[in-house]
Amino acid sequence: MFTGIVQTTGRVISVKHTGDNAEIDILPAADNYSEEIKTGDSISVNGVCLTVTSVDKGSLKFTVVKETLSKTNLEELNAGEYLNLEKAMTVNSKLDGHLVQGHVDTTGKINRITENLGSHEFFISFSSKFRDFIIKIGSISVDGVSLTIAEITEETDEGIEIKIAVIPHTYQNTAFKHLKEGDTVNIEFDMMGKYIKRIFENNIK
Template sequence: MFTGIIETIGEVISTTDTSVNKKITINPQKHGFLHDVRTGDSISVNGACMTVEQNDADKFYFTAIHETLQKTNLGLLSTGNKVNLEKAMKPEKRIDGHFVQGHIDTTGEVMNINNLGGTWEFFISFKSSFSDNVIYVGSIAVNGISLTVADIVDDNNEKTIIKIAVIPHTFENTNMKFLKPNSIVNIEFDMLGKYVKRIIQK
């Protein structure tokens, strides 16, 4: 379980493809980020909960299996790419974001980015079949970042487009600053909302 508050950015330093999986090695930018990480621990990588298979003071690696590669943007990663990192939350830690499981629901595409001179607006589209998972000013995790839906711009039979407003701190300390139109992002919808939806549909 995570909070959606990114702790550091990591750089992909190597990827190795197997027949169906992909081994990815990450170097976190924050010094000491891995000091308390052990084999078997969970780390959110662009919002996807991954299991640390091995690590030292400067890097860790994990294996993204076929299902993960199909449902997330991890399959698109290559050497030099930047990813958002967050270690699993501790019970005594304040939840400054919202409950994020690290289970990606779908990917979205960045349609447009507006720089308003101190804040940024990101317009992101995803399949309309997920449209009932978002509400105005509701929580959403984009590449693992806890964000708020500022507006539902379009909602048709093919795709839903939402607007996300990003403050300077989030922009500078996550990989939002590297995104461009057509970038693919991981999306996890609010867990509590999904449970309510499931109960109502039964």
């Protein structure tokens, strides 16, 4: 479980495809970030919960299976790109964001990026089948970052577009500063909303 508060970014050192899986090697930007990380630990990598397979001279290695690749933007990963990293929360962790499982629900496309009074506004679209999981001023995880849906800007039978506002601190300290129009992002909807929808559906049957 994670909070959606990114602790550091990581640069992709290498991506090696072995059969249906991919082996990725990431070097965290923060000094000594990997010191307390050991093999078997869970790390949020762009919002995807992955298991550390080894730690080597500060870099973190992960194996990404076929299903995860097909459902996330890790399938498009290349060496030199930057990702958001967060260690799993503990019982003593502060919950500054919202509860994020690291189980990506879908991917979205960045339609456009605008700058407004120092903040950056990202307009992101995804399938309309997830319409019941979003509300204005509700929580959402985008590439592992806990954010607020500022506005639902478009809603059709085919798709939904939302606007999220990223403050300067978040923009500068996450991989958001490397994103551009047309990029794919990982989306995880608020866990509480998914449970409520499930309970509601069961009660009306």
